[in-house]
Amino acid sequence: MQIADALRLAIQHLNAGRDAEASELCARILEVQPSNPVANALTARAARRAGDPGRARSHVDTALAAAPDYLPARTLDAQLAEDDASVAAAECAYRRLLTLEPASWSAWYDYGNLRQARAEDPAGSLAPYRRALALAPAEDKPAMNLATAALKLADSSAALAACEGVLARQPSHVRANALAATCLYDMGRTAEADRLVGWGSLTRTYELPLPAGYPDLAAFNRALAAAVRGHPGRRDDWDPTKRAIRGGALVTDVLKHDDPAIRAFSAALAVVLDRYVKDLPDPAGDPEHPHLRAIPSGYALDAWGNILGDGGHQSGHIHNLGWLSGVYYVEMPPAVQDDDPERAGWIEFNRPGYGIPDTGRATVRTLRPEAGVLALFPSYVWHRTVPFAGGGERISIAFDLHPR
Structure with missing residues (x-):
């Protein structure tokens, strides 16, 4: 690939x-042209979004040294300076x-968030969070x-203690169970x-x-794939800070569309969800299990569609508002294969x-x-x-089951 095409x-x-x-593309370009201002500016932009201002600053400086009047690099230079000033203020x-x-x-809680998120200083956030907990246990x-x-500081014991404090009051707390599993x-x-x-x-x-x-x-x-693609709730612009999807399109409220295939899917999904609850182990055998002790007597459903193309994926996440989460696979691209050691397009847990x-x-x-199959899991499972890559689309319908 030519450098211009790669850019x-x-x-x-x-x-x-x-x-x-x-x-990754920019890194390959910089191996050949280390001072390329465009590749450096793009890398800086990605680094800033990832919360790595030091790396972003290094690439911006390299871009400006090579092209002092390159506007995107100048803009990033100002944004990084503003970021620093805003955190200080x-x-x-x-x-x-x-x-x-x-x-x-x-x-104290908000100050801890400032230290951990905006200042990228998890160590500096510990004391404010502990002060907040002392005031409001x-x-x-x-x-x-x-x-x-x-956990970011590799102190699993302290992280687990914080989780256990929450789980003592709310045994089925989604985030506490997810973080506790990671600690364990x-x-x-x-x-x-x-x-x-x-x-x-x-x-x-x-x-x-x-x-x-x-x-x-x-x-x-x-029929269902066509309904999802043409859904009136389809959005190709979404906030990546609020969704795990990376690339592709999102379909909000996917079940709220008067289409025969969607109506049929909704009815079939209800059958599977009822079957899942009946297939669960007897809660009496593990009465303290957070998923089994919270089996709902009634539920509401929130569902959305994901349409992913080349490079699109879902970043690691949990579903904070559900008891049970799942995904139905509508259409898979050719790259999804049984014998693929890289497991392209697969779903990964934990x-x-x-x-x-x-x-x-x-x-x-x-x-x-596999098209036609549902994967179901407790909402706290990462x-x-x-x-x-290789063309085609990965179309799925994800959902959360919320206890009424």
Whole structure:
């Protein structure tokens, strides 16, 4: 690929939120042309979005040294300076506030968030979070952010203690269970973490029952794929800070569309969800399990569609508002194959997201998506998808089951 073509593709990746792919292309360019101002500016842009201002600053400086009047680099230079100034100003403001209101747990919590997120200083966030918890022991937000910061600092014991404080009050708390599972894996307590995930019993797959009026699932999926692609709730512009999807299109409220295939899917999904609940292990056999002890007597459903193309994927995440989450696979690209050692387009479980380091100690499970199959799992189970290339689209419908 020519450098100009590679740069155009990198810009497309970056504009679509595929920062990793853009950075990889730029890295190849910089191996050949280390001072290339465009590649350096694009890399800086991706680094700034990833919360790495030091790396962003290095590439901006290189770009400006090579092309002092290159406008994108000049813009980034100003943005990075503003970022630094804004954090410093916010720091001063919080210190003044905490002097005036030292008993405000929310002020200490917000100050901890400033240190952890904007200043990228998880170590500096620990004391504010602990002060917030001392003032408001029943608040789960500072405990959860304390646990996240501790995991970033490889202090799994402190993170688990923060999670256990929340779980003592709210045994089915989604984020606390997700972070606790990561802590347990990191501490070598694999059997306890695997119990939470429940691979094969709580985390399992089903084939969708064939809806009436369709000769087979392949025909039904073709109709459903067309309905998802043409859905009035389709959005090709979405906020990557609020969604795990990277690249592609999002379809909001996918079930709220008067289309025969979508109506048929909704009815078939209800059958599978009822079957899942009946197939669960007897809660009496493990009465303290957070998923089993919270089996709902009634539920509401929130569903959305994901349309991914080359390089598109879902970053590691959990579903904070659900009891059970899942995904139905409507259409898969040619790259999704059984014998692929890279598992392109597959779904992966148990590797943490949200900036939490992967220590490599988790029991990572993978599943090859297959059109016509549903994967169901407790909402606190970490999951992500592996990017794919080679054309085609990966169309799925994801959903959360919320207890009424």
